[in-house]
Amino acid sequence: MKITTSFLTATSLVVMAMFSLSANAMDARAVMEKADKLQRESNDSSFSKSRLSTCKYGKKEKKTVCTGKARVKVLETVQKQFGDNKKDSKSISIVLEPASEKGIGMLTYSYDDDNKDTESWLYLSALGKVKRMVSGGKENKEPTAFFGSEFTTEDMESGKTDEYTYKMIKEGPYAGSEVWIIEAIPTEKRLKKTRYSKTLTWVDKEKFVALKVQTYDKRGKLWKKMYSKNIQKLNNHWIPRETTIMNTKSSRLSTIYTDDIATDVPVNDEFLTQRTLTDFAFREKNLEKLRANSK
């Protein structure tokens, strides 16, 4: 009896430990899926005015600072999620600064379905014409830098949680919040499209916002670090007002400061069409309404 009891106890403990392992793995995916879902919800029907700053960085008195003059772009972006799982998106970005790029407008339709290509159009202010852009393939494609910054299209995309396997690494305090640290390894399918072999994400347990992300190259070396700061609650969405990405290889960093943002605003579907690129009166009329709602 005692043998059986001991054996059963040991077995039970082992089984419980195994469940604990698998529970952690499920929790990791559940955490990332929830964080991704909340991020997409915050982007849905949103307007933002952002400053994108890029510079070379170095250390000064143990702080990371820009070592040269930063290049600054100011953009207004309107975005809306579509599709059954709200994983498809339409967005329009208008460049306000610098002067050399003022007036450039880009309209993008992104789809979660790999069989559907991203569609984009660019307003060429020099010609006064809308040009349809080639989107590029999805496999083996070098990610495009977002307006010349260290943020790439891959760093900014969402809704691809099924292309990774997740593992809970650690839990504990970080920068004043309780976090999970979750490792994401791309699946074989994802490996063809990504330049990262692994990603570590520090997810705030209360807000489900990624406070820090570290990405690693195909040789397993640390490549980029991304930080989100000044996280504020707006319409039940936690929004980081400041996101910085640091490229450890090029010693270059970019920061997006969200100066104004409005979420859950009524975005006219017609606004997210080519009309907005050429009908400036229509564009400004709609943007004024969105700006009035922003904080």
Next chain:
Amino acid sequence: MHGDSMDSLFSKLDLTNRLAVAVFSALIAISPASFAEDDLLAEDDLLLGDDDFSAPEDMGSTEASWRDFFVTSLVHDQTRTSDGETNYFRHSIRIEYEQAINKNIFARVDVKGVSYQSLDKQAKQRGTNMGLTEGDPYQRGKVQQAWLQYSQGACTTKAGHQTLIWGEVDGTFTVDDVTPFDFTEQLLTDYSSIRLPQTMLVSECFFGNQQVQGFYIPKASLHQTSHNDDEFGLMTLSMIDDEDLDAEFGARYKFAIKKTEVAFMYADLVTNFPAQVLPLIPLPSGDVLTPVIYDYQLYGVSLNYTSGQWLFKTDIAYKTDQIIDQTNSEVSDIIMGAAGVEFLSNSNHNISFGIQGAYAFDHEFLPDQNDDTPLFTLNWTKTYLNDDLSLSLLSNGQERPRSISTTAQAKYQVDDYWSISSAFTFSDVEPGSRNPLISGDNEASVQIKFQF
């Protein structure tokens, strides 16, 4: 007894066993990655805040200002040929203003003042000796754009000085006949000035993925090749009867279906480029053919189709009453077609190729017009240095009559204000070439721009 010994043994070991199992289980419960985690911790304490980053000091003001509505550009342009001749030497200031006047009206004004220095070919043309010596510098203003746009409901109307560009295949002009060119401008380093704006009314209505557009131009314009109204030059406005510059109008219907965008166009136009016909006009500089402009109708269709890394484009136009025989002003309807393809590689090289051909139906008296080979364009573009440096290679021309030009171009954005552009062009042109975009000179161009 054996059983009792065993019971006794397990009884004694029970606590030890439990402890061992608990420890063992705990070791299992901690993921194997924890051994790797220790490696991570050894490199970097994952739970400590680090990289305390400071924002750059000069991020610009976010407060709205009247300056937000203006862009000012100061530009220096210079072009030299391989013979040492200077074609362009000019400075300019350009001021662009745009603002929503109220919730339905938007205004834009874009004006430029150019100072043509004595070495500039426009200044030289004002001088004597067939433009071969320096001329007197002069200044000239130009309104690039000046319009008001009113938007209401599904429609918008734009009235004023503006351009209208049709067509999909870059570098070809099958259906792109509405807005003429300003050939006095530097073609290669600044595309924003090369089209000659006209006073026109453009209205558009948008219905989902469909657009309907109409335009009206009270008085047609021609390509501008010179600022001079003197007798020098083959195609000057002084030779054209102003009354022949009729009104122009047209419409376009465009719709999108899946990955394809299609547009149908009709326009009643005046040719932008006068035909050169007999009789000859006697000039002190020598006899020249008579420039003649004519009205014609354009029926066109354009489409683009995208698939993955490819973009396919085509323009087809049927044009009536084209004067294509300079000996007897014979007219003919022609059909023109252009096809193009654009490819974006995995490493973001953008390559495009286009081809344009024309066929004249009534060619009994034509001097082998239909033996002309198609016009081609080939283009490669790539950005480097975080999009600060843009390199491109453009080649266009045709084999017969021979006119081929290849340009290597670079644009470098030094910072948020300064940019430098340069271009090197190699041309091979034989007499009789009808391509106004290819000068025949080997040239080196540079543009320095300061914008704020």
